[in-house]
Amino acid sequence: MTADTLSITNLTVPDFSAAMTGGQTFKLADYRGKNLVIYFYPKDNTPGCTAESIHFRDLTPQFSRSNAVVVGVSRDSLRSHEGFKSKLGLPFELISDPDESLCLMFNVMKMKNMYGKQVRGVERSTFLIDGNGKLVKEWRGVKVPGHVDDVLDLLKTLA
DSSP states (O other): OOOOOOOOTTOBOOOOEEEETTTEEEEGGGGTTSEEEEEEOSOTTSHHHHHHHHHHHHTHHHHHHTTEEEEEEESSOHHHHHHHHHHHTOSSOEEEOTTOHHHHHTTOEEEEEETTEEEEEEOOEEEEEOTTSBEEEEEESOOSTTHHHHHHHHHHHHO
């Protein structure tokens, strides 16, 4: 994987692989020909991350009709991800990024205020990659309400 960060649409995303739920390894090249929605979230089992994941879950059939696959990413362990996925009934896989290699590649690590203290964490962000591996759109500093609908609306215009 490259240490370069992504921030330009129409940039070809470098191929990468990472451990994900279901005992699988995510490989970007395996998704050629499909639109790929990668959403980065701070932590399993927190209110905002749960709400966002549920919304992606509930709209999975619409994403599928738009030739899109959804994948979530956080720094949590695979064990945590498996529990989160099972608890919420998520029909898509979650990537574990404990060493922050993907977070750094996608430039989602930011300083945030938490209870009056500065902490380094994942900025809620979503990336849409087309079937040719090109970055179509990025959403950074995402607010959960309405976000998943925005991603789906853009996908529908690409069809």
